[in-house]
Amino acid sequence: MKKLYVMLAATLLSSNLLAGPKVTLETTLGDIQLELDEEKAPISTANFLNYVDSGQYNGLIFHRVIPGFMVQAGGMDEQMKERATGKPIKNESDNGLSNARGTIAMARTQAPNSATAQFYINTVNNNFLDGAPGRPGYAVFGKVVAGMDTVDKISAVETGSVSYYRDVPLEPIVINRAVRND
Template sequence: MKRRFGLLALLPLMLAPLAQADERVQLETSMGAIQIELYADKAPKTVANFLEYVNSGYYDGLIFHRVIPGFMIQGGGMDASMQPRANRAPIENESDNGLSNQRGTLAMARTRNPDSANSQFFINTVNNQRLDGMPGKPGYTVFGRVVSGMQVVDSIGNVETTTRGPFRDVPVTPVVIEKATLISMPQASESP
């Protein structure tokens, strides 16, 4: 009897990682809302990092500072004056998780160092498999996908851009992330 109780007591702990797959983040932007489903089961460190930034209000007031039509939109690091916001230490690359940089997926931006991603992310506006990891060559970690608001992503992806100082592909009119909020997915109801 004690053994059965012990297993039942552990059940919530064993199921905890699965619950994270039900989380979504809503980005309220100056051009509309984008809702993103997160894949904590495939990229646990990346999702945890992203959620820390979301829950702390870090992204609120930042912009999509790099927009390349037919490629992606990038945000999560600069304000409208193109000033970077201080971020936390970089995280380990998880691009070997089996997820591909397909249209509508969310991935981490990084430098040439595979383990340099911190707060900046991008949304693929087209299929970008060339950004995927392969044996011996880490890629860009996919950790979510847009489930609502892809028309907003496409609108952002088509804004007029310019060069501001050393930065290229900067929207002429700032596209602001007004608020990033963690929300939960509605649970599927069982049919009789």
């Protein structure tokens, strides 16, 4: 019987049935597939999935690109107009997930519990963004499982200033559609 349980567990792990929800960002530079960690970041994951399901991200751009750091999206359209969002969520930066290359995290203001729809993908290890005792960080809630080459393409585009925004791609990189894959 124990052998049967071990075989069943191995089958579940290898078939990815125990993995978290997946979302594909279909962008003008290629697709990015994300796997979310609803076990360690349930609030951030539910928040992100609500925005995906509502179509919030469709038509938005990667509005902030800093090579050697991260690419950010989820807030602006091609005219750099901010799309309305829901209420801010609780910061989950104490969940044990680190801002490593290829992870997705919630963007926020200086206020720890201010994240809404904007997110970023780390293009390098940014452990200094992790939370520490007495210092909230930026909450990681998943990782890129396919399409990191697309993230790297985004990271390499030419950027400039638009109004008072800096690090804006000169050619818009649009999220045509964000869709669940579960």
